Amino acid sequence: MKPDLATIWEWLGEVPDPEIPVISVVDLGIIRDVVWDGDVLEVAITPTYSGCPATSIINLDVETALRAHGLDNIRLKRQLSPPWTTDWLSAKGASKLEAYGISPPSPAGGPSRCPRCASTDLQRVSQFGSTPCKAHWRCLSCLEPFDYFKCI
C-alpha cells in the first residue's frame, strides 16, 4: 500500500540538514514537491546555492530516509526554478536556527539581534561564513561571534 503524501512529508520533516542538523530539509524549504507518479515516488529538491557541497548529501539522506520507511521506488528530481529563497525557510526553522546560535535571515539584510544576548549592537565581520548560506557577524555587547543566515 502506498503511504499518503502527508505521511511522507512528515517523514521528510525528520531528515536533518547535514550542515545545520537542528533544522530539517522541509524547514529549509528545499523540498519543493512530493508526488506519486504511478508506483514511483517523485521528490523535487531545489539547491540552496549552486555549488553547495551539501546538495548531494541531502539527496542521499532523503533517499536513505524514505528507504528506511519501506519505499523503494524513488525518483529525486533537481528543480531549479523558481530559485530557492530564504523566504521559504519555515517560521519553526527560523526560531530553531536562533536557538541554535545562528541568526535567521532578515529582509533588512543583516541580523536583527544577537542570538545569544539579544543585543542589537552588531558588526559584520565577513559577507561569507562557514557555509555558502551564512555570513559572519559579531556582537559588540557580549563580544561573541555568530553566524547569520544570509537572506537571498
Add this chain to the structure above:
Amino acid sequence: MDNASLFQCLLRFGDNTLVLGHRISEWCGKAPALEEDIALANTALDLIGQTQMWLGYAAEVEGADRSADDLAMLRDVWDFRNILMVERPNIDFGHTIMRQFLFDAYHHAQLTALSRSSDPRIAEIAAKSVKEATYHLDRSAETVIALGDGTDVSHAKMQNALDLLWPYAGEMFESDDVDAQMAASGIAPDPATLRDAWDLRVRDTLSLATLNIPEDNFAHKGGRTGARHTEHLGHMLTQMQWLQRAYPGAVW
C-alpha cells in the same frame, strides 16, 4: 539557430565561471585575511556550481556522450571559450579583487538578461545564478572602494590592477556570428547591449574608489572565440586537469 552555435554559447558561459572559479580557488588557505580566504572560496564554490549547470547543459546539447566533467577536465586550451581576463594569473590580492569586480559587474548584467531567455533551461540557470552574482558584486565593489580609497599603497596597487586589466574588459562586449544567432532567437543578449549597464556600475564604483579609468579602449581578444588564449590558460589547465590526465576516469 543550430545546436553547434548553442553549444558554443554555453561553453562561453561555463568556461568563464570555470576558469575564474578555479583562479580564485587558488587563494584558498593563503588569502591576506581569514575572512577574505573564506569569501573567495565561497565565491569560487558558487562559480563552480554554476559551471556544472552550464557545462551540463552544453554536454546535453552537444549530444556526443560527454559529461560536464569531461568538458571541464578533458578539453585542451584551444577548446576553451572563456574571455582572456579570467585566465590571467591572480598576481596579488588587489588584482584578484579588481578582476572579480570587473567580471561581477558584467556577469550580473549578463545573467539578468539571460533570466529572460527564450530557452527555459538557460533562463532557470540564470535566475538561480544571478542571486549569487548579486552578492558577489556587492562584495567585490565594496572591497574595490575600500582598497582604492584606502592607503597610498592600496590605492597604488588598485590603480595598477585597473591599468593592467582595462585592456581585457572590451572582450566581454565583443560579438560574432554565434552571438548574432543567439540574439536573433532571443536565447542570449548581444554582448554589446550589456555595455551601458556595466559602464554605469563600473564608473560609479571606480569613482568612489578614487581610481582613474584608462582612456585607451584597446581590447585584447580571442578567448571567447577560441582563436587565441594567453599562455596562462595552459599553465592553469596543467594544474586543474592534472588528476584526470594522470589517472583517467578517477572518481571520488
